[in-house]
Amino acid sequence: MIVDIATYAGCLLLLLGALFSLVAAIGVVRLPDLFTRMHAASKAGAVGGGLVLLAVALLCFDVGVAMRAIIGVVFLLLTTPVSAHLLAKASYRTSGQYRVNMVVDELKSKSSQNHRA
């Protein structure tokens, strides 16, 4: 009974994780510039990968593997925002041409002030 529930929940998590990973990939293709792409890659990507790891934890029926999968989720959530942040920062500093029509850009006015100073 409990095994059945764990199996169904695990399969559901696996499907959801795959769906979010697919959405993240579609987002990287469809969105116009690096910043908006990082939104898709960091949020939907982390949730997709995390759900797949949780599914592994539920479906493997092995405490050692389950613990490692859960710790994997924690590290995924710790490291994804750092890489997204660094990519966004590096992109902002190196190139302006990939920035697609932002409504407001308060960093731009700030950095031009720095250049003058």
Place this chain on the structure above:
Amino acid sequence: MNPAMTVVVLALIWAAITGTFSGLNLLLGGAIGILAVLLLRRSLGPPRRFRQLRNIASLTVLFLYELGASAVRVAIVVLTPDLKSALQPAIIAFPLTVKSDAEITLLANLITLTPGTLSVDVSEDRSLLYVHALAFGTREGLIADIAGGFEAKVREVYS
């Protein structure tokens, strides 16, 4: 957390990652934990009070909820047929009231994983956090969201 507790927790995490809870493996994890605590003793903060565990738990719950909500929101935006009108990218300067490195790091990471926002940069005097928004509404609304949500919780955890 005092150093002894930190070593115990590190030993347990080591055992969990390596997948064996044998005595020898726990000792090895403890030895590595002691080494890590010795190396990092200057950057480990003062001991935490127990009350803060509740604040940490409350921050974790809020974070997991927001993470789920943000993934769904990004998914909706990505799958919108008319992508141009759904997007209103903007970079906003968010005035920071938290000051320490640890608080700013935690807040920036939380912001990146929550709906519609992505940390881009911190100003050199650490008074502003530049946040990229996917669908920009109003500047005040965005700032009030972060200040009243995560920033308040982060401040509670570190108070």
